[in-house]
Amino acid sequence: MKQNIFEKIEILPAYRQVADAIEAQIMKGEIKPEEPIGTEADLVAQFGVNRSTVREGIRLLEQSGMLRRGEKRRLYVSLPGYDKLATRISRSLVLHKVTFRELVETLEILEPNTIAMAAKNITNEQLDRMAKNIEQTEELLEDRDMLSKLDMEYHSLIAEAADNKVFLLAREPAGLLIYPATQYIFEAVPEAPSRLLDAHKKMFEALKTKDVEQARTWMDKHVRDFVKGLLRTGANLDGPIAKPHLDHLLSLDTYL
Amino acid sequence: MKQNIFEKIEILPAYRQVADAIEAQIMKGEIKPEEPIGTEADLVAQFGVNRSTVREGIRLLEQSGMLRRGEKRRLYVSLPGYDKLATRISRSLVLHKVTFRELVETLEILEPNTIAMAAKNITNEQLDRMAKNIEQTEELLEDRDMLSKLDMEYHSLIAEAADNKVFLLAREPAGLLIYPATQYIFEAVPEAPSRLLDAHKKMFEALKTKDVEQARTWMDKHVRDFVKGLLRTGANLDGPIAKPHLDHLLSLDTYL
DNA sequence: TTCGTCCATTTGTCGGACAATTGGACTTTA
DNA sequence: TAAAGTCCAATTGTCCGACAAATGGACGAA
Numbered sequence: 001m002k003q004n005i006f007e008k009i010e011i012l013p014a015y016r017q018v019a020d021a022i023e024a025q026i027m028k029g030e031i032k033p034e035e036p037i038g039t040e041a042d043l044v045a046q047f048g049v050n051r052s053t054v055r056e057g058i059r060l061l062e063q064s065g066m067l068r069r070g071e072k073r074r075l076y077v078s079l080p081g082y083d084k085l086a087t088r089i090s091r092s093l094v095l096h097k098v099t100f101r102e103l104v105e106t107l108e109i110l111e112p113n114t115i116a117m118a119a120k121n122i123t124n125e126q127l128d129r130m131a132k133n134i135e136q137t138e139e140l141l142e143d144r145d146m147l148s149k150l151d152m153e154y155h156s157l158i159a160e161a162a163d164n165k166v167f168l169l170a171r172e173p174a175g176l177l178i179y180p181a182t183q184y185i186f187e188a189v190p191e192a193p194s195r196l197l198d199a200h201k202k203m204f205e206a207l208k209t210k211d212v213e214q215a216r217t218w219m220d221k222h223v224r225d226f227v228k229g230l231l232r233t234g235a236n237l238d239g240p241i242a243k244p245h246l247d248h249l250l251s252l253d254t255y256l
Numbered sequence: 257m258k259q260n261i262f263e264k265i266e267i268l269p270a271y272r273q274v275a276d277a278i279e280a281q282i283m284k285g286e287i288k289p290e291e292p293i294g295t296e297a298d299l300v301a302q303f304g305v306n307r308s309t310v311r312e313g314i315r316l317l318e319q320s321g322m323l324r325r326g327e328k329r330r331l332y333v334s335l336p337g338y339d340k341l342a343t344r345i346s347r348s349l350v351l352h353k354v355t356f357r358e359l360v361e362t363l364e365i366l367e368p369n370t371i372a373m374a375a376k377n378i379t380n381e382q383l384d385r386m387a388k389n390i391e392q393t394e395e396l397l398e399d400r401d402m403l404s405k406l407d408m409e410y411h412s413l414i415a416e417a418a419d420n421k422v423f424l425l426a427r428e429p430a431g432l433l434i435y436p437a438t439q440y441i442f443e444a445v446p447e448a449p450s451r452l453l454d455a456h457k458k459m460f461e462a463l464k465t466k467d468v469e470q471a472r473t474w475m476d477k478h479v480r481d482f483v484k485g486l487l488r489t490g491a492n493l494d495g496p497i498a499k500p501h502l503d504h505l506l507s508l509d510t511y512l
Numbered sequence: 513t514t515c516g517t518c519c520a521t522t523t524g525t526c527g528g529a530c531a532a533t534t535g536g537a538c539t540t541t542a
Numbered sequence: 543t544a545a546a547g548t549c550c551a552a553t554t555g556t557c558c559g560a561c562a563a564a565t566g567g568a569c570g571a572a
Contacts, residue, residue: 013524015315027347027502039553050526052308055555059271059315064344066351072534073554080348088320089345089425091283092336095322098421106422109369117361165354166362166433169345170426177422246283269555295522306557311524328565329523 014049018057021047026066026077037067037075082165086172093173097240103178104227104237110171111155112219115203117162119215122207126161130207133157134200141193144186152179154200161207177241180248185229192229199225270305274313277303282322282333293323293331338421342428349429353496359434360483360493364476366427367411371459371475373418375468382417383464389413390456397449400442408435410456417463436501441485448485455481 012020025031038046043054058075061067065080133154140146155175159168185192199222206215235242268276281287294302299310314331317323321336389410396402411431415424441448455478462471491498 015524027350033351041553052311052527053525055308055312056315056524059312060319063316063319065348069554072552079351080344085345085348088336089341092321092341093421093425094283095289095335096421102420102422105373105420106426109365109423110426113365164358164361165349165352166358166430167365169349169429170362170366173425174422271555297522308558309556312555325523328521 014053015056015060018043018047018049018054019060022057022061023066031077033077033079035077036070037077039074082169082172085169086176089173090176093177094241094246098177099238099240100230100235101237103174104230106174107178108223110174111223112216114162114167114171115158115207115215115219116212117164117167118158119207119210119212121163122161126157127208130154130157130204134197134204137197137200141197144183147186147193147196148179148182151182151196155179180245181230181233181235182226184233184235184245185226188233189229195225270309271312271316274299274303274305274310275316278313278317279322287333289333289335291333292326293333295330338425338428341425342432345429346432349433350497350502354433355494355496356486356491357493359430360486362430363434364479366430367479368472368475370418370423370427371414371463371471372468373420373423374414375463375466375471377419378417378463382413386410386413386460386463390453390460393453393456397453400439403442403449403452404435404438407438407452411435433497436504437486437489437491440489440491440501441482444489445485451481
């Protein structure tokens with residue numbers, strides 16, 4: 001093995017070629033989202049392979065979210081949803097044994113910047129939804145499960161308001177992984193819910209008045225507060241995320 | 257349709273159940289990466305479904321990167337690779353018609369923070385690799401294709417040195433999507449290569465001396481410089497990324 | 513040791529088959 | 543006339559059986 005002048009020769013199974021071919025058409029824009037692709041029989045005819053082979057190829061694209069079953073169970077090109085992608089990324093991170101430290105560190109940077117962007121771009125409709133969220137949070141201050149959900153939603157709303165798809169997708173997995181921890185914080189830190197509500201209100205005000213710096217400052221505090229709470233739960237920042245924190249990730253299976 | 261008290265009843269096809277079952281075992285840690293899962297025949301026996309069904313289920317997990325074919329083509333649990341994930345995310349973003357503005361805006365935030373983290377954690381081995389990269393950049397200053405590759409690699413090295421998996425994964429897709437644009441910049445802006453090299457060197461020095469602020473400052477400049485160059489190519493920041501910028505994304509098909 | 517041959521296993525692909533689901537057309541009924 | 547029931551064709555999800563090709567291991571020859 002003196003020299004290696006030869007490239008690795010690619011031998012792709014037929015089902016991969018099917019998937020790649022379809023994906024290429026989609027990426028090139030030849031077929032657009034929401035457009036129907038033929039029936040399985042059609043694809044069989046076009047590719048000249050067996051239906052089983054076509055089906056296996058379809059599964060690949062189905063999983064990556066580029067194909068879905070629409071009305072009458074026909075195949076449609078579709079845009080991979082952010083939630084699905086985020087879930088998938090989150091799971092990968094878990095398998096890679098991501099630590100709380102990494103998550104926290106990331107959120108300390110991303111969240112303040114997210115809200116800064118949101119402060120510039122947020123719409124009234126989005127502000128209304130945030131107001132509604134805060135309202136519910138106020139009512140359900142005792143219900144930890146709901147509080148966690150509402151908190152997650154609150155931060156997702158901000159991310160959405162930032163109006164930047166790249167940033168949204170960069171932030172979402174971290175949010176997905178860490179916010180369930182709020183439940184544990186609520187248990188360990190009695191005053192956490194009211195502090196959370198307070199911060200949410202302050203950030204809302206800042207967003208409403210488009211005060212970028214105020215928004216950023218409060219989010220900063222909010223995140224640091226969160227970290228303090230996390231430490232009070234006895235979480236080990238440098239170990240992989242504890243199992244109980246991950247249940248929700250598994251329960252998402254159904255609708256993915 | 258007055259009330260909706262009934263939940264949607266989930267009816268999952270068998271191949272989905274197969275995939276979900278295996279994925280659940282993986283996520284729960286019952287099966288760990290690099291461990292073999294049975295042969296298709298084994299799975300057929302365990303699940304009590306036909307081999308075709310098992311295969312379709314396997315395809316889903318193969319695509320999400322949790323299963324791969326290892327030695328003797330047997331099935332092994334595997335960790336979803338970052339490059340694969342990043343490619344998938346990038347493609348999704350393209351389909352969602354991500355704009356240059358969103359990418360740039362994201363990088364303006366992420367890159368300086370990435371290098372700040374890197375300045376704290378970078379190892380000598382990583383510094384060596386960066387030095388090598390700079391060396392090559394210096395040699396190949398005329399070769400635009402290689403320059404782009406090297407630039408991308410340079411920034412990936414920094415991201416790796418930041419030693420934060422969440423951040424790495426947050427940054428990678430944006431990098432993947434935007435750096436090909438460097439090629440066009442090199443064409444439109446003759447002095448770009450030398451400016452790039454200069455910035456890379458400055459950042460390297462900052463990293464070597466673990467000077468967080470210097471590193472951040474230079475990356476700031478570097479990114480802004482990049483944006484200026486991008487504008488000189490006549491790119492429309494608010495339109496979807498132009499097709500020629502995307503070729504490399506498609507060519508990645510083979511090894512995914 | 514290196515090379516070739518043979519063998520068992522497993523995957524990739526194929527062909528055919530059928531029940532269940534779906535939407536649409538058509539008919540009946542209130 | 544509109545709602546409800548019936549029938550039909552197309553398509554998917556699943557199963558069965560089959561076979562060539564690839565793979566790695568064992569075994570023997572050079």
